[in-house]
Amino acid sequence: MNDLDATDLEILKLLQQNASLTNKEISYKLHKSIATVHERIRRLKDQGYIKRVVAILDSKKINRNLIAFSHVLLNDHTANTLNGFEAEVAKFPEVMECFQMTGTFDFILRIATSDMEAYHHFYRNKLATLPNITTVQSFFVLSETKSDTAYPL
Amino acid sequence: MNDLDATDLEILKLLQQNASLTNKEISYKLHKSIATVHERIRRLKDQGYIKRVVAILDSKKINRNLIAFSHVLLNDHTANTLNGFEAEVAKFPEVMECFQMTGTFDFILRIATSDMEAYHHFYRNKLATLPNITTVQSFFVLSETKSDTAYPL
């Protein structure tokens, strides 16, 4: 699992923060040649360390101001119920993330909508129509103190 | 706020999923010229719609297997206490996200560590040493059903 050396880790740290860096810029920071950096990054992608490269948007500028975390409890925990819920909820574009959890509820959803009205519509007309839901408890983001996609390395 | 036309939205949708697409590839999908696509993307970055471009890593491959969501309640809600907590918690690399929330607790943290032992160490030696914390309740991710950084557009 860990055949990453210090150079690989530095590259991953940099690309987690800014994947628009050129190989030239990285090579300068790491005191390696462009060719070496290029080969390292190719390997990190091939071996699956880098899953993908994405653009992160400003949620306020695109009018997705309301972020909710919802805790979902299901009626039962048969494979059918769990799989059915996961499959259906993943189809909703408002649901950015879905995690099955330990503890007193079953799933955490991260839901992005434009405002409370849109959230309400999503909740009543989409989420609450799914079968086997016992309760949904939602918490809303007031402000974003830290928002990082980078894992500590 | 919304001076985005259909072409801009299509570009943002594509780049949210895969920012490694070349202008050429995008121009083909959108039936526009390379120059047009390039100019659009430059504007979307300049105007702040695209905050940044990042590499998303495979958390399992880099041994950050344990993701926790922690609900934090503080002793009081004076500006000093809130600002102090936010400033300190943001310094921990284990804390990938921190949101101030509505409802019965104050903050949600997303915490990434290698395993339960590392989480425990973070909790006892870092998080719990911060002043003004009343309670921390943590929930752990069993499995990741959907994990998307893309906002619906």
Next chain:
DNA sequence: AAAAAATCCGTAAATTTTATGGTTAATTGT
């Protein structure tokens, strides 16, 4: 309807990515 602004595109220059071959350093087997 004319003027102004915005959108779009082709082309060329600058830069970056990618491929190649060879050198040096590290690892392995005996």
Next chain:
DNA sequence: ACAATTAACCATAAAATTTACGGATTTTTT
């Protein structure tokens, strides 16, 4: 210890992409 093999690194050149520029077309404004 030492030859053989492998891995890491790098310079260079070719291919591809990004970026800058000028002009044409369309849309909007007055």
